[in-house]
Amino acid sequence: MDMPRLLDGRLKLRHLILVDALTEQGSVVGAAAALHVTQPVVTRGLHDLEAILGVTLYDRGPRGITPTVFGAAFTDHARAVLAQLRQAARHMTEIAEADRGTVVVGTHLAGSNLLLPRAIAAVKERHPLLTVVVREATPEVLLVGLEAGRVDLILGRLTSLAGDTTVRESLYEESVKVVVGEAHPLSDRAEVGLADLLEYPWILPGTETVLRRELEEFFVRNGLALPENRVECTSFLTVRQLLIETDVVAVLPGLIGRGDPRLVTLPVPLEPIGHSVGVTLPAGRPLGPSTQKLLTTLRSVAAELEES
Incomplete structure (x- = not known):
């Protein structure tokens, strides 16, 4: 293919903003909503950009759009340019x-x-x-x-x-600790085993996180199944309030439990989990x-x- 001439005046800043929104939202509808324009405006802008570049940027499907190899590459460059402009303005x-x-x-x-x-x-x-x-x-x-x-x-x-x-x-460097609220039945126990905690509901990080995978491996090494009674959450405010008001058990960065007077860190070793x-x-x-x-x-x- 011929090298696109991107400095001949046809490529506009709005094209870069458009491709950033399309890749992030994954649909023309989502991009239009994010940019506060109509769907025909987004579609027309995408057609213009693909004509300038001479390649197809997205595969269209029933559930939205997916960047092609060209679309993924151009999105990276567009975001780099936009980042530089935002930084320049600031x-x-x-x-x-x-x-x-x-x-x-x-x-x-x-x-x-x-x-x-x-x-x-x-x-x-x-x-x-x-x-x-x-x-x-x-x-x-x-x-x-x-x-x-x-x-x-x-x-x-x-x-x-x-x-x-x-x-x-x-x-x-920070270790990961088992944390409960100050009113939890186990909060004043000098010794607590992992098996003692399985009768209580747990708060676990989402399946997409590294900590979740490390916890799953930790339970397997100890011959235990992951608690079935659980909430998956990484919002600190939600986790903290659940710990204070209920008998849930959570795995949190060590400084969170140590720095909050209403939370208690239990003596349950989770080595080698840390970060x-x-x-x-x-x-x-x-x-x-x-x-x-x-x-x-x-x-x-x-x-x-x-x-x-």
Whole structure:
């Protein structure tokens, strides 16, 4: 195929925004809703873009659209361009307004209860006009946001090696603990075995998470079946309230149980389950001043947590 000429004036910024939405939503209907335009506008824009590139970007099916190899590749490039533009706009604002700015941090369970709140409090004390936006989602959703520039950094469990589009930095090592509420029947027991917990309902992470797979392997090694009476949840607020109000058992990062007076960590060893808590950053994209400030503060607070 001939190399597409993308700088001849036909390719517009709206085409990049469109392909990002189509790939994320998986349907023309979803993309139209996300972009607040009509479906014919999305369809026409996609046809225009495919004509410019000379390839088919999506396979159409009864359940929506799926990126072709061309669509997946062009989406990556589109998100990289959009991320750079978002960063440029934010950088210009920060330069113009000195200590003002915005940093968007994505988070999932690990690090969200102590490290992130303390870091936000510390950075706001020094830079009161800096806005910190916290977005909670699954690691997969946050990575898409990071690549597209909608998220500046991700804080949470580091579960795999960084790829070409991300850089990962470990801040501290954290063990995983069995946690119950302060009123749980086993909360004051000096010795608790794993089998003692099976009569109670459990809160487990979702099947798509690494921790869930590690727990399943842990139960198998101990000759036990995974609890059938369970809730699957990674929302800290929901998990905490269930622990306080019911007799559920949860497996949580150790600092969550240690830092909350209404939760109790049970003496049930879960070795070798543990993880690094750290930040995931975009590779090849300079960090804005606001992101640098929060990152520096996260490193400082994490060091304090490790010492304590």
